[in-house]
Amino acid sequence: MVTGAAGSGITMTFRERNIPAVAKGTGFWHVPTGIKYSHETQELLKVMMQESKLTSFQQRHLTNCMKRGDPLPVHCNPTSSREPQVPKCVSPPKAFISIGPYGRPHLRPAQNCQAGDAYMREKFRPQPTRDLEKEKERLQNILATGKDKKMKKPQKQPVKVEEEVPELDRFDELVNEIQDRQKFLAEMEGLGQGKLYHGMILTEISQKLHEMELIDKQRSTELKDAMAKSFNIGNKPDPQSTEGDQ
Structure with missing residues (x-):
């Protein structure tokens, strides 16, 4: 009985309050669409x-x-209201392995296996051999001194550049030949045989002087004067020139 009275009292208090009724189509779950x-x-x-x-x-x-x-709308296409379709990602094709009826992959035949390089052996390539004598000396140095004596590498010798010897001029060659004949004649005179070779040497020297005159007249005249003083010739005519006049 007490419980019933209490419940009726609570109901009366809610009814006595002036709470406006909620209209249809409104409220929390009815959001206006427009x-x-x-x-x-x-x-x-x-x-x-x-x-x-x-x-x-x-x-x-x-x-x-x-x-x-x-x-x-946030986005609007210029010609159509449809949203552009995003291309689907195409996954790469998966590798297909053929499996036999018994659930095992097929084995390759022997001919296909031998056709490749799987059965090819690598050629033996020997490594460079070491000098045994040098290794013995190295071990002896280690045992004697306790240190590894490093072998000095041979130094490269500098390449000698050959000096170019200037070629002698024909005029200079003739001067050297005349000087050789002068030395030979002086040696023969020292031996007492100068009379035997005097005429022959003078003839050869005159021939050389004539050739030098054709090459360089000024230098040949200077050399003639020096030769005349050494041989005491003076202004004797050349044998060839006299023969040519005859």
Whole structure:
């Protein structure tokens, strides 16, 4: 009985409160679907659409959204309202392994295996041999001194550059030949046989002087004067010139 009285008291207190009733189609679970855009907002959107240079399709689509009270889209394609389809990622083809009826992969025949390089042996390549004598000396040095005496590498000798000997001029060669004959005649005179070779040597020297005169007349005259003083010849005529006059 007490419980019933208490329950009826609680009910009376709720009824006595003045709480307005919730209308149908409203409340937390009933969100209004349409949005009413004011006239100023619509005019502002029109101006913005003109300034942004939207296509006629985009302007028409946004105008219809405002008339219906739909929220404005974030993106709008210039020619179609459909969203572009993203291409699907194509996975690479999986490697297919043929399996026999007994659940085992097929084995390759022996001919296919032997056709490759799997059965080819590598050729033996010997390593460079060491000098045994040098190794013995190295071990002896280690046992005697306890240190490994490093072998000095032979130093490369500098390549000798041959000096180019200047070729003698024909005039200089003739001068050397005359000097050789002078020495020979002096040796023969020292031995007391100068009379035997005197005429022959003078003839050869005169021939050399004539050839030198054809090459360089000025130098030949200077050499003739020096030869005349050494042989005491003076201004004797050349044998060849006298023969030519005859």
